[in-house]
Amino acid sequence: MPEPLGADGFGGVADAALELSGVDGVEVLLMHEWGGLTRFASSEIHQSTFREDTALSVRVVAGNRVGVTVTNECTPDGARAAARSAKEMAEVVGPDPSWPGLAPPADVPEVERYFDDTAGASPEIRAQGVASLVEACAPGCSAAGAYETLAGELALANTQGQRCWSPSTQASLTTVVTGPDGGSGFAETFTGSIDAIDPEAIGRRASGKALASPSPRELEIGRYPVVLEPAAVATLVGFLGWVGFGGKAYLEGRSCFSGKRDQQVVAPAISIWDDGADPRTLGTPFDFEGVPRSRVDLIHDGVFLDAVYDRRTAKEAGIASTGHGLPAPNPEGPFPLNLMMATGDAQLDEMIEATDHGVLVTRFHYTNVVNPIESSITGMTRDGTFLIERGEIAGPVRNFRFTQSIVDALSAVSMVGRDAELASEFFFSASSVPALKIEEFHFSGVSDH
Amino acid sequence: MDVLEVATAAMEAARRAGADYADARTGTDETESITVRNQEMAGIDRTTSTGIGIRVLVGGRWGFASTSRLDSAEIERTAALAVAIAKAAHRLPGTSVALAEVEPVVASWRGSMAVDPFTVPLEEKVALLMEASRLMQAVPGVSFAEAGMDFHRRSTWFASSDGARIDQVVVHSGGGTEATAVAEGDMQRRSYPNSFRGHVKAAGYEHIRTLGLIEEAERIGTEAVELLSAPECPSEVTTLVLDSGQMELQIHESIGHPIELDRVLGMEEAYAGSSWLTPADRGTTRWASDLVSVTADATLTGGLGTFGFDDEGVPAQATPIIVDGIFQNFLTSRETAPVVGQASNGTSRADGWSHLPLIRMTNISIEPREGTLAEIIGDTDDGIFMTTNTSWSIDDKRINFQFGCEMARRIEHGKLTTLYKDPNYTGLAPEFWGSCDAVGGREDWLVWGTPNCGKGQPSQTARVGHGASPARFRNVQVGVR
Numbered sequence: 016m017p018e019p020l021g022a023d024g025f026g027g028v029a030d031a032a033l034e035l036s037g038v039d040g041v042e043v044l045l046m047h048e049w050g051g052l053t054r055f056a057s058s059e060i061h062q063s064t065f066r067e068d069t070a071l072s073v074r075v076v077a078g079n080r081v082g083v084t085v086t087n088e089c090t091p092d093g094a095r096a097a098a099r100s101a102k103e104m105a106e107v108v109g110p111d112p113s114w115p116g117l118a119p120p121a122d123v124p125e126v127e128r129y130f131d132d133t134a135g136a137s138p139e140i141r142a143q144g145v146a147s148l149v150e151a152c153a154p155g156c157s158a159a160g161a162y163e164t165l166a167g168e169l170a171l172a173n174t175q176g177q178r179c180w181s182p183s184t185q186a187s188l189t190t191v192v193t194g195p196d197g198g199s200g201f202a203e204t205f206t207g208s209i210d211a212i213d214p215e216a217i218g219r220r221a222s223g224k225a226l227a228s229p230s231p232r233e234l235e236i237g238r239y240p241v242v243l244e245p246a247a248v249a250t251l252v253g254f255l256g257w258v259g260f261g262g263k264a265y266l267e268g269r270s271c272f273s274g275k276r277d278q279q280v281v282a283p284a285i286s287i288w289d290d291g292a293d294p295r296t297l298g299t300p301f302d303f304e305g306v307p308r309s310r311v312d313l314i315h316d317g318v319f320l321d322a323v324y325d326r327r328t329a330k331e332a333g334i335a336s337t338g339h340g341l342p343a344p345n346p347e348g349p350f351p352l353n354l355m356m357a358t359g360d361a362q363l364d365e366m367i368e369a370t371d372h373g374v375l376v377t378r379f380h381y382t383n384v385v386n387p388i389e390s391s392i393t394g395m396t397r398d399g400t401f402l403i404e405r406g407e408i409a410g411p412v413r414n415f416r417f418t419q420s421i422v423d424a425l426s427a428v429s430m431v432g433r434d435a436e437l438a439s440e441f442f443f444s445a446s447s448v449p450a451l452k453i454e455e456f457h458f459s460g461v462s463d464h
Numbered sequence: 465m466d467v468l469e470v471a472t473a474a475m476e477a478a479r480r481a482g483a484d485y486a487d488a489r490t491g492t493d494e495t496e497s498i499t500v501r502n503q504e505m506a507g508i509d510r511t512t513s514t515g516i517g518i519r520v521l522v523g524g525r526w527g528f529a530s531t532s533r534l535d536s537a538e539i540e541r542t543a544a545l546a547v548a549i550a551k552a553a554h555r556l557p558g559t560s561v562a563l564a565e566v567e568p569v570v571a572s573w574r575g576s577m578a579v580d581p582f583t584v585p586l587e588e589k590v591a592l593l594m595e596a597s598r599l600m601q602a603v604p605g606v607s608f609a610e611a612g613m614d615f616h617r618r619s620t621w622f623a624s625s626d627g628a629r630i631d632q633v634v635v636h637s638g639g640g641t642e643a644t645a646v647a648e649g650d651m652q653r654r655s656y657p658n659s660f661r662g663h664v665k666a667a668g669y670e671h672i673r674t675l676g677l678i679e680e681a682e683r684i685g686t687e688a689v690e691l692l693s694a695p696e697c698p699s700e701v702t703t704l705v706l707d708s709g710q711m712e713l714q715i716h717e718s719i720g721h722p723i724e725l726d727r728v729l730g731m732e733e734a735y736a737g738s739s740w741l742t743p744a745d746r747g748t749t750r751w752a753s754d755l756v757s758v759t760a761d762a763t764l765t766g767g768l769g770t771f772g773f774d775d776e777g778v779p780a781q782a783t784p785i786i787v788d789g790i791f792q793n794f795l796t797s798r799e800t801a802p803v804v805g806q807a808s809n810g811t812s813r814a815d816g817w818s819h820l821p822l823i824r825m826t827n828i829s830i831e832p833r834e835g836t837l838a839e840i841i842g843d844t845d846d847g848i849f850m851t852t853n854t855s856w857s858i859d860d861k862r863i864n865f866q867f868g869c870e871m872a873r874r875i876e877h878g879k880l881t882t883l884y885k886d887p888n889y890t891g892l893a894p895e896f897w898g899s900c901d902a903v904g905g906r907e908d909w910l911v912w913g914t915p916n917c918g919k920g921q922p923s924q925t926a927r928v929g930h931g932a933s934p935a936r937f938r939n940v941q942v943g944v945r
Contacts, residue, residue, distance in 0.1 A: 051549070052922055056731045059558030063549045065529040066818050066922065068515065083509035087532045104508050107586045108498075109594060111505045138527075138545075138552035146555045159733035161921045191734040267608070268646045344507025346499045346610075380737070383857045385868055385944075386886055388651050393866050393888075393944070395859040397737075416857075416864050416890065418944050459944050460890050462864035463740075 016135045017049045017067050019168040020089070022180035029172040031091035032073045032098040038105065040076035040117045041098060042173040044303060044342060045069065047089070050165035050185075053141035058149045058158050060142060074343050075101035079114040082106075083343050115326040118305040118336075120176040124292055126300050128183035130208040134166035136186070144214040148190060151218035153226055155195030158218065162188045164209055171305035179301045187439065188212050191398050192221035197464075198231070198411060200224025201246065201377050201398035205437045205445045207297055224377060224399040228411035233461055234402060236415070240373035241456040242366045242403065248356065248448040249438035250379040250394065252287065255421050256351045256443065258387040260289070260313050262328035262339070263348025271390040271422055272319045281425035283317040284359060289339070289351035295437060295447045298353035301338060303345075308338035311351070325349035354446040359431025366430045366452040368406040374415070374458070375401040375408065381441065390421040395462065416460030427454040468631055470534055471623040474518050477543035479625055483520035483527075483550070485563065486543075487624035489775060490516045490534070491817030492617075496582060499612040500593040502601055506610070508586070515817045518543050522550035524560025530818040563798040564808045566778050568627035573772025575634040576765065577668035581615040584669045589613055593639075596677040600643040603685030605692070608644040611681075612661055613637075613672060616915075616927070618816070620775070628777035636768055636927060637671045638664030638913060641681055643688040652691035652885055654684045654870055658709045659852050664913030665766045666929070687871060690883060697872050697887035699943035703847030703936060704889055705840055708904070710869055711830065711932035712912040713853045718893040719751075719758055720828040720928070722862035723785055724811075724919075725794040727823075729803065735921050737860025740893070741791065743804050749791045752897035757831040758786040760795055762810060767827030767929030768913040771813075775821035778810035785828065789898075797823050815924035822920045827911065829931030833903040837934040840902045842878040848942050849873045849880060850887050858893075866890040866944060889942045896937055904933035 020028070029043035049067035053060055069089040075082050075098060082104025084097040141162045149158045163186065170180040189203035202221035204212050243251070255271075264270040272280060291298025291308035301307050304326050311323050324332060325340030328348055339349035367375060374396075382394030395414050402409045432449030439445045465473070471488040478486035492514045499506040515532035516539065527550025531542045593611040600609035615637050622630040640662015642655045657663040657675060665671050706714060721727065722739040730738055741749070762780035764770055771780050776798045784792045794804060797812035800823065814821040841849060855868035872887035873880040909931055917926040 053552070054921055055556070056729075056733055057558075058556065060525065060553035060556050061558070061731060062526055062820055062921075063528065063553050064820050064922065065545055065549060067530070068513070068532050068818050070511075070513075081505070081508075083507070085509060085511040087513045087515065089532075100510055104510070104586060108508050108590055109500070109503075109505045113504065138549040139555070142552040142555035149556060157730075159730060161734065163921070189734060193733070269644075269651050344497075344499070344509050346501065346506040380860050381857050383855045383868075385855055385888065388649060391945075393855070393857045395857070395864065397860050414859060414864075416859070416866060418866070460864055460866070460941075462859045462861070463892070464861060464863075 019182045025170040025180055028091055028094050032094035033174055035098040038075050038077050038102055040174050042074040042117050044072040045170040048167035051138055052161055052163040053145055054161045055145050056159040073097040073101050075105045077105040079110050080105045080108055081111050113327055115330040117173045117175045118177045121307050123179045123301045123307045126292055130184045133164050133184035133186050133209040136164035136209055147214040148218035151215035152192055152222035156222045156225055157193045158190050160190030169299050177305040179305055181299050185297055186212055188214055188217055190217055190221045192225040194225035194229055196229030198225045198228030199398045205439050231411035231413045233413045236458050236461055238455045238457050240370050241453050242375045243451045244377050245436040245438045245448050245450055246378035247376045248451050249440045249446045250382050251421050252354050252356055252446045252448055253440035253443035254392050256354055258390050260322050260351050261348050262322040262324035265322035266331055271388055275319050278319055279317050280319045281317045282428040284428050284431050285314055285317050285425050286357035287314045288312045288355055289323055289353050291353040296353035302340040303342045304340035306336045306338040311337050323349050323351045352444045356448040358433055358435050358449045360433055361430040362433055363450050367403055370403040373403045375403055393418045414462045415458035418459040419457045424453050424456055429454050468621040471621045474516055474539045474543055475623045475625055477540050478518050478520045478546055481544045481547040483522055483547055485521040485625050488518045489817055490621040492619045493816050494617045496615045498589055500597045501610045503594050503597045517817045518546045520546045520550050521561055522547055525550045525553035528820040561799050564801040570629045573632040575666050577635045579669040581637045581669040596641050596681045599681035600685040605645050605689035606643050606685040607646040610642045613639040614661055622777055624777055630773050630777055632772045636664055637667050638662050639672045639675055641677050641684055643685040645688040645692050647692045650692055652688050654688040655852055656680045656684045664915050666768055666770050667766055691885040694883040694885045697884035697943045701939055701941050703844055703938050704940040705849045705936045707851045707934050708908055708910045708932045710850055710853050711935055712930040713856055715828055715830055715930050715932055716914055717856055717858045718865055720825040723794050724823045725796045725800040736919055740861040740863050745791050750789055751786055751791045751894055752789040753900045754788045755833055755903045756786055756789050756897055756900050760785050760826050760828050762826035764827040766911045768927040769826035769929040774810045774812045775814045776812045778808045781810050783809045795823050819924050824926040825928040827929035832906045832909040832933045834905045837904055837908045840934055840936050841875055844875045847875040849875055863893050888944050889940050890944050891940055899938040900935055901938055902936035909933045
């Protein structure tokens, strides 16, 4: 298996670029990742892969003109060639009056994110995990999904003297189980270490939902109370990060929270923050500009406090970067990659018991933005959507399309789950979120299954 | 050792390690991207990525491994890892993969291109974008005036244990503009020639020179500002006319994805989903009105899904998908085609050297019929016209969809009247396509590029094309809120 280059190995490569003469600044960013993925469908392993690749990104500054070249030749020669290419661009392109400069030296916290058994997980270990999941499903069920183990290192050096390096690992096991009568159920574990994955439990959970959801009936579209499991809540929170919490959109009046600092924007039960250093997330201790990641309280007790910033937007706002820069060039601006939502005191069963007539949603599918300033999104339910009647699950229902403002949904939260899960979202990184009970949620369409 | 020899050596290493079948792809991807915003540089970058992917069959199970290091020891290690991965797949019982036959070829192929975009001076590119940005920004009320260009070159060297030896190069060029107007609690955007980085084609820089980014800049800015004071698109069931650009994504999401045979067979079930189609639907199922015929054509000039050979060495070809409304064929690979008793129709492609090939759209195009967009609108008594995609969503079987557009206008007695902002529409795919009663002719039929099609785990991005005419649909729900 590949090994991390390490801080010293990276330094040897980066120095070759940092020595570039005739410029005002150079930054070298290393993103090195490797890992295997065992994919299964119809309870067979059908696609299994291993990948290793490196992106060595060199940003060169000439005055306030900036160029970036990315190569996967992670050698001193590759770094020098990338630096020369970036210099050529910096010398001919137009000025960037908002250029904030490279990050100054700063200490980054040490976080325990790298686990050897995950970095070195073999195809046999992943195949055994998949087999355990499949064998834990009820008879007649068919499982599909993926078991992935990833390792990587992120490192940065620049001519201002900032140097930082951080290795990390990830492991995830996700499945959709189809029951003998056509129902489907979803379950996943998303974590930093393979030790936290229990394939049998994941198989049992998804298979239980599949067996409970054959022959779904069609419900009228309309506004319903809903109980959202953490995977569904992760979609709301991930998209809120996209349309609400980025400093660039906030400063430009394009965020759903622009102009609403210190205002009550959602229910008092809701607090959301971003914290790359929290062990419950998979964050790195510094961002892609080499700035230490700060914990940023975005919404506290329902009050919007602030957005996240990179160096450019922080300069515009007259504050320090919060450490949320993405790899350069980045016209989209900063983004929160490690969102967390505060837990409450309710169990999922208690939320169901408190619902007279509503819908339980396991997860959403293929969600997209309808209107960013209204935080309005649309998507489908999937793999476990159930009618709740008089406090009990009353059977499966056909998948709904929802068209819903996230802010409005979070304003209607009446119960918050006691436990948070790290849940993935199709387009974004995983968020640590609890289940929620929301008193009104707009289902605008329905599918045929 | 030349690059094709590296691929051949890797394939042979996999065979020595125990592969029953092996192929190897050495590849280099090069990109250049420039973005200007409000006449300032917002980003400029170049990327280069080189490596090799080795795919093997051992006892009927796939294994795949890739590496960015091309020395012989690393290639031997990667080949052995691919074999070990395939062997591990036998931990569960399953069906043995039996590949459809394909004639192994030795060939070299180059996509058509007049002006290599990587040789055009950066100063010229930046000057064009700055001028387009200036003209948009000159419109009072425009808050952000963005213009961008993207270029991509993929060079691939393929060797299979069947005897294929293929090298090919494709070049894609694209550009576009985007004007954004922001007012209190509202934001409106207009894009040209299309949203999400413009119009991307398999072509050289000559394509950029034909786009008219400067000529259309003022109009785009003006429309963005006008939208701020326009009413929202009303909620109603009505006749809907879509322009060619929105038809591109309508075809992509509701026809292109459900015809992928790997989705139909459940191979994508846990991620992007499956399909409402089954193998039994071929040749019998009515999917659309008689006016709708759709073809998958990997030989189409200018399409992002145009190539000489797919990543299994199968020649590019044209396949009828829907003929006069009746579903005919899936997109297939060497692994899946035998399920429907066919040879592969050549759609297995990977997101570069580091990924396993999957069934991907080539150029999925609606066949042109008759009339221009203006004539279709002129023939419409009452309805809504929508243009330029902002948002897309579709269920896991590709039935229930909802799309948002940048701008709409009421059609009254054959004329465009009231401007509407924030339009969207929703429907069920077979009903929607069944309600199609006009498909435009060759005059307004354009080949669009979708360079960001996601699929697979690990996630892959494919570059695919769509030829699309404007079209009209009856009884469509618009204005979902």
